[in-house]
Amino acid sequence: MKTMTASAASKEFGLYIDTAQHEPVLITKQNRPVAITMSIQQVERLFKGQVEAGIARGLQDVAAGRYSEMTPTHLETMRAKFKSPTS
Structure with missing residues (x-):
């Protein structure tokens, strides 16, 4: 599972969405896990x-x-x- 900060996910939204199409992405904020994004499939x-x-x-x-x-x-x-x- 890939990990991205909320800031990086916001700044690199295209990369974030593309990554989530292939594997779940853990989003962190202030070094704490806050969400996981995955594709609809x-x-x-x-x-x-x-x-x-x-x-x-x-x-x-x-x-x-x-x-x-x-x-x-x-x-x-x-x-x-x-x-x-x-x-």
């Missing part, structure tokens, strides 16, 4: 597997009966369960 590859895996897990849960229908009664039960006690 890299983001799509990163999240595609996660979304597909999440859908597969969800379908497996439904097939196994591990789900709750979001009815008003269910929502009230969940709210009551997680409501913090008042002192």
Whole structure:
């Protein structure tokens, strides 16, 4: 992963964008990491597997009966369960 200062990224924006098309770029400000920029293709590859895996897990849960229908009664039960006690 390449590293650039925020100042250098601003001054050399074309180089910054070109670099981000090939690999993630870590942006630093006052020697602290503040952001990472990557191409849209890299983001799509990163999240595609996660979304597909999440859908597969969800379908497996439904097939196994591990789900709750979001009815008003269910929502009230969940709210009551997680409501913090008042002192």
